[in-house]
Amino acid sequence: MRFSILLGVLASSVYAQNQTYCTPEGGVCYTVNVPVSTASNNTGDIYFQIRGPSTMSWIGLGQGSSMTGSNLFFIYADSAGTNVTLSSRLGIGNKAPAIDSTAGITLLSGSGITNDMMVANIRCSNCSTWRGGSMNFTDDSSDWIWAFKTGSSISSDNMDVSLPIHNDCGKMHFNLQNAAGGSSANPFLTAAVASPSSLSTSSSSSSAGEEGPASAFNAVRMAHGLSAAMGFVLLFPFGALGIRLLSFKNLVWCHAGWMVCTYIIVLGSLGMGVWLAVVAQQIGTTHAIVGIVVIGGLLLQPVTGLAHHLLYKRVGGPNVATYPHIWWGRAIITLGIINGGLGLQLSGNTTYSEITYGVVAGFMWLLWMFVILVAFITSREKSEAGNDDFGFVSYNSYNSYAGNLEDSRSNSWTRQSYSVGHSPNRQSYLNSVHDAEPKVAVVF
Numbered sequence: 001m002r003f004s005i006l007l008g009v010l011a012s013s014v015y016a017q018n019q020t021y022c023t024p025e026g027g028v029c030y031t032v033n034v035p036v037s038t039a040s041n042n043t044g045d046i047y048f049q050i051r052g053p054s055t056m057s058w059i060g061l062g063q064g065s066s067m068t069g070s071n072l073f074f075i076y077a078d079s080a081g082t083n084v085t086l087s088s089r090l091g092i093g094n095k096a097p098a099i100d101s102t103a104g105i106t107l108l109s110g111s112g113i114t115n116d117m118m119v120a121n122i123r124c125s126n127c128s129t130w131r132g133g134s135m136n137f138t139d140d141s142s143d144w145i146w147a148f149k150t151g152s153s154i155s156s157d158n159m160d161v162s163l164p165i166h167n168d169c170g171k172m173h174f175n176l177q178n179a180a181g182g183s184s185a186n187p188f189l190t191a192a193v194a195s196p197s198s199l200s201t202s203s204s205s206s207s208a209g210e211e212g213p214a215s216a217f218n219a220v221r222m223a224h225g226l227s228a229a230m231g232f233v234l235l236f237p238f239g240a241l242g243i244r245l246l247s248f249k250n251l252v253w254c255h256a257g258w259m260v261c262t263y264i265i266v267l268g269s270l271g272m273g274v275w276l277a278v279v280a281q282q283i284g285t286t287h288a289i290v291g292i293v294v295i296g297g298l299l300l301q302p303v304t305g306l307a308h309h310l311l312y313k314r315v316g317g318p319n320v321a322t323y324p325h326i327w328w329g330r331a332i333i334t335l336g337i338i339n340g341g342l343g344l345q346l347s348g349n350t351t352y353s354e355i356t357y358g359v360v361a362g363f364m365w366l367l368w369m370f371v372i373l374v375a376f377i378t379s380r381e382k383s384e385a386g387n388d389d390f391g392f393v394s395y396n397s398y399n400s401y402a403g404n405l406e407d408s409r410s411n412s413w414t415r416q417s418y419s420v421g422h423s424p425n426r427q428s429y430l431n432s433v434h435d436a437e438p439k440v441a442v443v444f
């Protein structure tokens with residue numbers, strides 16, 4: 001249940017990397033994407049798509065809240081009628097806008113006029129400032145304007161052609177935080193090709209090669225986030241709780257196997273993360289560095305865990321390897337959980353998904369700590385009440401050995417005191433018990 005919420009949140013947020021606005025009438029749609037590196041630097045390339053019926057004479061999009069001082073982009077049919085001409089202009093009052101050649105705009109592949117639709121995929125490398133204004137690429141309510149003119153095609157390759165006045169226009173706001181994601185050099189290509197109305201033999205062959213990176217990046221990022229969250233928020237804490245709360249023969253090996261499998265999952269996640277960081281140039285970010293430290297730090301766990309187990313079998317209690325195993329594990333997994341939040345931030349996710357991750361992960365972490373605390377307090381009470389010279393008490397995995405211990409196997413929460421070194425049966429117990437080891441929880 002919690003798990004499915006987590007999956008749902010991650011699934012919806014990872015793909016939220018464009019923002020679309022469609023005009024109330026006319027069937028014109030505008031989509032914006034801000035690549036991850038642009039969002040984190042607040043400068044760099046942004047992408048937008050202008051899409052509308054070819055019955056439009058021209059379609060326009062502008063950065064800004066009114067015509068005056070806006071950075072405007074117009075598309076109209078070129079002279080051949082198969083592609084669009086892209087013209088960038090500066091809004092000057094209500095007069096016809098003047099051509100502006102300083103905006104670094106490029107018409108990308110996937111653009112064209114097919115099946116009665118005009119599509120322009122545009123990269124702007126210089127859209128954070130223009131003569132007359134600027135745009136903050138992390139603004140959650142950025143100002144844009146739109147306009148179109150229906151009627152006969154302009155059919156010109158001239159970027160400075162005079163344009164008849166619009167029939168409809170309006171304002172819109174894009175939440176650029178929700179538009180942030182990916183590192184594609186042409187993020188709308190996949191969508192344009194996939195749309196049945198724009199399928200054409202000429203564009204599908206040329207686009208096939210470029211379609212990969214964007215969708216692969218998103219898929220890998222999704223898998224990276226899901227596997228890491230599953231490992232750190234669910235599987236590692238479950239594995240740690242399991243050895244405290246359960247009791248059966250070979251539990252310790254189940255714990256070891258569970259943790260090793262989880263480690264393999266998060267190791268795979270690290271591999272994907274490294275690829276993502278290289279592609280999006282984010283290897284120097286806190287999230288990436290902490291991620292590597294966490295996965296590296298976890299390598300100590302099997303070593304201290306095995307040392308604890310071997311020493312335990314010889315001396316029969318918590319030993320020099322026990323505390324490092326428990327506390328290092330808790331610390332490093334906690335760091336891993338926190339790093340998930342940093343990762344969501346880095347991928348330009350919505351505040352909503354960050355909060356939801358925080359709530360789910362925080363809940364799991366508190367539950368974990370709560371069980372540790374309860375176990376500690378209960379073992380304290382037990383040890384005060386009775387016969388434990390060493391200040392710690394084992395859990396019920398000892399129940400099976402000594403006749404004088406009541407049967408509490410049915411209740412895994414019931415603890416039995418076990419006085420290390422004072423039991424005449426200790427050695428025989430140790431020899432016979434195989435891997436039924438007291439939970440390391442005894443040392444809280």
Ligand SMILES: *[C@@H]1O[C@H](CO)[C@@H](O)[C@H](O)[C@H]1NC(C)=O
Nearest residue numbers: 082083107108109110111112
């Ligand atoms: C339209 O022009 C762009 C930029 O030159 C190009 O990448 C695209 O393939 C063209 N589309 C068609 C249908 O020719």
Ligand SMILES: *[C@@H]1O[C@H](CO)[C@@H](O)[C@H](O)[C@H]1NC(C)=O
Nearest residue numbers: 101102103104126129130131
């Ligand atoms: C970017 O915009 C600024 C301000 O309008 C302009 O001075 C500069 O030449 C532009 N750069 C490019 C590469 O278009």
Ligand SMILES: *[C@@H]1O[C@H](CO)[C@@H](O)[C@H](O)[C@H]1NC(C)=O
Nearest residue numbers: 042135136137138139140141
């Ligand atoms: C851009 O917006 C973000 C969030 O709205 C803000 O934290 C940041 O300071 C702004 N940057 C600039 C240069 O205004």
Ligand SMILES: *[C@@H]1O[C@H](CO)[C@@H](O)[C@H](O)[C@H]1NC(C)=O
Nearest residue numbers: 015017018031049187188191
């Ligand atoms: C925008 O993102 C949504 C969700 O991932 C996707 O379905 C849609 O095709 C994208 N739109 C464009 C124009 O790329």
Ligand SMILES: *[C@@H]1O[C@H](CO)[C@@H](O)[C@H](O)[C@H]1NC(C)=O
Nearest residue numbers: 037040041043044280281282
């Ligand atoms: C943007 O940030 C990336 C790292 O995230 C860095 O490699 C790149 O040089 C930055 N670009 C600019 C224009 O600052």
